[in-house]
Amino acid sequence: MQQKIQPVALALLLACSGMALAAPNKKAAAPKAEAKAPAVTEIEFSHQLNKTNAERLAALVDRFNSQQKDVQIKLVRAEANGKPTQLNLATTDTVANFIANPSAFKPLYQLLKETREKLPASDFSADLLVGASKNKLAALPVAFSTPVLFYNKRMFRQAGLNPDQPPRTWHEMQEVAGTLSDKGVACPYTSSWPVWVHIDNVSSVSGVPVADKKGELGFNGLMQVKHVAMLATWYKARYFHTFGRGNEADQHFHDGECAMLTSDSWAHSYLREAPGVELGVAPLPYHDDAYGGPRNTLAAGASIWVGGGFKPQEYKAVAKFVRFVLAPDTQMDLARVGGFLPLTDSARKAIKSKLLKDEEQVLDVAYASLKGKGAEQPLRVSTLEPVRIIVDEELEQVWADKKPAKAALDTAVSRGNAVLSAKPALKKAVSF
Numbered sequence: 001m002q003q004k005i006q007p008v009a010l011a012l013l014l015a016c017s018g019m020a021l022a023a024p025n026k027k028a029a030a031p032k033a034e035a036k037a038p039a040v041t042e043i044e045f046s047h048q049l050n051k052t053n054a055e056r057l058a059a060l061v062d063r064f065n066s067q068q069k070d071v072q073i074k075l076v077r078a079e080a081n082g083k084p085t086q087l088n089l090a091t092t093d094t095v096a097n098f099i100a101n102p103s104a105f106k107p108l109y110q111l112l113k114e115t116r117e118k119l120p121a122s123d124f125s126a127d128l129l130v131g132a133s134k135n136k137l138a139a140l141p142v143a144f145s146t147p148v149l150f151y152n153k154r155m156f157r158q159a160g161l162n163p164d165q166p167p168r169t170w171h172e173m174q175e176v177a178g179t180l181s182d183k184g185v186a187c188p189y190t191s192s193w194p195v196w197v198h199i200d201n202v203s204s205v206s207g208v209p210v211a212d213k214k215g216e217l218g219f220n221g222l223m224q225v226k227h228v229a230m231l232a233t234w235y236k237a238r239y240f241h242t243f244g245r246g247n248e249a250d251q252h253f254h255d256g257e258c259a260m261l262t263s264d265s266w267a268h269s270y271l272r273e274a275p276g277v278e279l280g281v282a283p284l285p286y287h288d289d290a291y292g293g294p295r296n297t298l299a300a301g302a303s304i305w306v307g308g309g310f311k312p313q314e315y316k317a318v319a320k321f322v323r324f325v326l327a328p329d330t331q332m333d334l335a336r337v338g339g340f341l342p343l344t345d346s347a348r349k350a351i352k353s354k355l356l357k358d359e360e361q362v363l364d365v366a367y368a369s370l371k372g373k374g375a376e377q378p379l380r381v382s383t384l385e386p387v388r389i390i391v392d393e394e395l396e397q398v399w400a401d402k403k404p405a406k407a408a409l410d411t412a413v414s415r416g417n418a419v420l421s422a423k424p425a426l427k428k429a430v431s432f
Helices: 007-021 051-066 095-099 108-114 153-158 170-182 194-206 222-236 248-254 265-271 312-326 328-338 345-352 357-370 385-399 405-422 424-430
Strands: 041-047 071-077 087-090 140-145 147-152 187-191 258-264 279-283 300-307
Touching: 041 051, 041 312, 051 071, 051 312, 051 328, 071 312, 087 095, 095 300, 095 424, 108 300, 108 312, 140 265, 140 312, 140 328, 147 153, 147 194, 147 265, 147 357, 153 170, 153 279, 170 187, 170 222, 170 258, 187 194, 187 248, 194 222, 194 258, 194 385, 222 385, 222 405, 248 258, 248 265, 258 265, 265 279, 265 328, 265 357, 279 357, 300 312, 312 328, 328 345, 328 357, 345 357, 385 405, 405 424
Parallel strands: 041 071, 041 087, 187 258
Antiparallel strands: 087 300, 140 300, 147 258, 147 279
């Protein structure tokens, strides 16, 4: 059988034949100079994440770097009061500092205009427009989520409750919690992020503000006082349990101790694998006597801010990363691995058919919860860290039966406004 010559070998043979047939007195052609490798633009991406979350961010950055020849991103730790790098990650507890110092950053809409990248803000949910004014994005929202109600269908079934009918209102929550307690469930309900869920989002769903247009805090209205007082009675009755100011309650639900949990929708990616938990998800309950009916929940999470004063070539590199983050495959990874909301409607539609049934359900619930008028005022009490700490302290006084709800919220508002008055930059962020 005649041996088949591989293309590479054939090319080498033809090259050799050409050299043999050439006139001996002709000089061989000089080899062409090798093409120069493209210059690499290095971009720094600063963050303040813990080890676990930093590793997740590093995986995203490594994937981007592997696809590039002329751009490489390097993760660095953010320095206190340091100059912003080209890319800067703001988390929910630090975003107020970013908003308060706009001159240190280049607005995202301006960057995209200069680099001729198109990003229609109209494709974003109203509550995903971080620091947006007239649909102009100041920063790129990433890793966003909104509070939902998680419940253990198995515990519902064991208590004689319909696992396919979760409570819709806070009144129904009380009835369900009472039934669970009567059936021996030691922890009928718990909540992560108390200020985010029970001040920011309950206020939003009820259609009441947490501050006025001048930036004066005011989350001590009738509806907010009524809600906290209700939780206080639940706490005394052992219907409601607290485990901390962050997401500590997630673990107790995960371990099968609690039957219901209010937490961010992204927690689904962790809770769905919990042994012994048949996970159900529903919208955050609402007060059925709120004027105008239930409104929308809020979304929050990390956002990427672009530092000011860098070279055009660096901004072109930054724009490439923005495009990468918004690509449907990246959005799907963020949704599946991290449980985060796809940022645009187009990305959501593109990845919907690729999601698992439970993943699709939690995203549908989250998006349905966000539908509404949107945030009329961008302030989140939970994003103002010194104020959030004050509110947590006052809520804990209520749970310990040391203060009634109204006195605690009145004190929290008074103390919070005093902090804002003493910190002009933080005050500026409130009225942004």
